[in-house]
Amino acid sequence: MKNALPETGGFFARNREMHPPAYTPGYKTSVLRAPQRALISLEGTKSEITGPVFGHNIIGEFDNDLIVNYAKPGEMAIGQRIMVHGRVLDERGVGVAGALVEFWQANAGGRYRHKKETYLAAIDPNFGGFGRCITDENGNYAFRTIKPGAYPWPNGVNDWRPAHIHFSIFGHGFAQRLITQMYFEGDPMIAICPIVKTIPDEEAIKRLIAPLDMSNTVPMDMRAYKFDIVLRGRRSTFFENRKEGN
Amino acid sequence: MVQPLNYLKESASQTAGPYVHIGCTPNFTGITGVYDKDLGSGPMATEKTRGERITIKGRVIDGSGTPLRDAMIEIWQADADGFYNSPSETRGKADPNFFGWGRCPADMVTGEFYFETIKPGTVPFNDGRPMAPHVTLWIVARGINIGLQTRMYFSDEEEANAKDPVLTRIEHRVRVPTLIGQRDGDIVTFDIHLQGEHETIFFDI
Numbered sequence: 149m150k151n152a153l154p155e156t157g158g159f160f161a162r163n164r165e166m167h168p169p170a171y172t173p174g175y176k177t178s179v180l181r182a183p184q185r186a187l188i189s190l191e192g193t194k195s196e197i198t199g200p201v202f203g204h205n206i207i208g209e210f211d212n213d214l215i216v217n218y219a220k221p222g223e224m225a226i227g228q229r230i231m232v233h234g235r236v237l238d239e240r241g242v243g244v245a246g247a248l249v250e251f252w253q254a255n256a257g258g259r260y261r262h263k264k265e266t267y268l269a270a271i272d273p274n275f276g277g278f279g280r281c282i283t284d285e286n287g288n289y290a291f292r293t294i295k296p297g298a299y300p301w302p303n304g305v306n307d308w309r310p311a312h313i314h315f316s317i318f319g320h321g322f323a324q325r326l327i328t329q330m331y332f333e334g335d336p337m338i339a340i341c342p343i344v345k346t347i348p349d350e351e352a353i354k355r356l357i358a359p360l361d362m363s364n365t366v367p368m369d370m371r372a373y374k375f376d377i378v379l380r381g382r383r384s385t386f387f388e389n390r391k392e393g394n
Numbered sequence: 395m396v397q398p399l400n401y402l403k404e405s406a407s408q409t410a411g412p413y414v415h416i417g418c419t420p421n422f423t424g425i426t427g428v429y430d431k432d433l434g435s436g437p438m439a440t441e442k443t444r445g446e447r448i449t450i451k452g453r454v455i456d457g458s459g460t461p462l463r464d465a466m467i468e469i470w471q472a473d474a475d476g477f478y479n480s481p482s483e484t485r486g487k488a489d490p491n492f493f494g495w496g497r498c499p500a501d502m503v504t505g506e507f508y509f510e511t512i513k514p515g516t517v518p519f520n521d522g523r524p525m526a527p528h529v530t531l532w533i534v535a536r537g538i539n540i541g542l543q544t545r546m547y548f549s550d551e552e553e554a555n556a557k558d559p560v561l562t563r564i565e566h567r568v569r570v571p572t573l574i575g576q577r578d579g580d581i582v583t584f585d586i587h588l589q590g591e592h593e594t595i596f597f598d599i
């Protein structure tokens with residue numbers, strides 16, 4: 149990145165047919181929270197093509213290790229040890245360097261450490277359930293955690309979330325801001341989840357399912373799951389500084 | 395046959411859910427000892443920041459008139475001279491004492507969010523015309539499937555707002571006030587309505 153010119157192009161138009169619409173009655177909470185009027189189209193201006201960039205100095209030594217970052221000294225979180233790794237890319241296939249990635253999840257029993265969480269599964273005293281990292285110059289990231297459990301939630305009378313990890317990603321522009329969730333290969337709960345089903349495109353759902361990655365699995369230690377995240381692409385700026393007619 | 399374009403597709407958005415605080419503002423939800431402070435919390439302006447001090451406050455309100463108490467709001471804005479603190483800012487150097495980004499969870503009782511910041515300067519539109527001072531906001535919450543992008547302009551900038559290239563092209567003029575924060579002294583109030591008569595304008599950027 150050091151020798152690269154600053155990126156000043158606008159972003160590819162967002163393909164909203166791959167994203168969940170605002171109003172998805174199968175996910176009841178969306179009903180009163182969905183804007184009902186059409187979005188107003190706005191070509192990206194300086195206000196959207198710029199965005200905050202976070203330095204590596206905000207990242208603590210154990211921020212990407214959920215097995216120990218909340219645990220008492222010498223102790224560890226309970227659960228199946230896994231590494232989640234992959235790349236943050238944009239739609240051009242270019243790795244997004246220096247992207248802040250934040251993640252949070254339930255513990256191995258499906259319980260979150262949150263004031264408002266009431267599920268009867270046990271709290272793990274050694275598991276906080278969150279971490280963060282910044283991608284390297286090629287867009288790579290990795291963290292260590294335990295595999296989260298499925299959990300029930302109040303929507304339908306018997307709705308359960310598949311095992312998942314929440315992700316918040318900053319790209320290089322505020323218009324790339326994205327929150328999504330990662331699911332695990334082979335989980336039968338994915339197909340019946342009302343939140344997964346808010347996504348209208350079958351292929352887009354598949355792109356949120358991380359495959360088991362035996363090649364990066366550490367023998368006798370932890371399995372690996374590979375999860376790539378794609379942010380909006382950015383136009384080249386070859387012709388964008390010409391202002392004929394203005 | 396033609397060459398394939400080979401573009402990737404953006405990952406689909408999923409709701410931030412009810413526990414977004416755990417990942418983004420853990421100290422706010424009482425999980426201390428991992429991060430020194432929540433990213434984006436506290437005043438955005440320090441003593442050295444140039445510009446006029448303001449506090450932006452508001453609520454995100456659902457279709458029943460109830461404020462969301464589990465939303466998270468992020469703000470992104472220019473400095474007092476209209477420069478963004480970003481590598482993609484090529485017009486000049488932003489105030490080194492102003493990061494320009496903040497994050498605030500809605501209060502778990504009142505639903506209120508607030509940002510202690512400065513009033514931004516003027517930023518040019520893509521054709522060079524000035525845009526009136528504004529901040530960009532991004533709203534996520536349980537029940538919001540994809541983050542909502544909007545802008546807040548300032549009620550004390552009537553003249554600039556009347557010429558703003560974004561505001562002037564909004565067809566339904568009655569909706570324009572949904573993008574104007576109401577200034578009273580140092581306080582600018584901006585309630586965001588997800589539905590109803592006063593539904594805020596959200597942008598597809």
Ligand SMILES: [Fe+2]
Pocket residue numbers: 254309312314411413
């Ligand atoms: Fe969750």
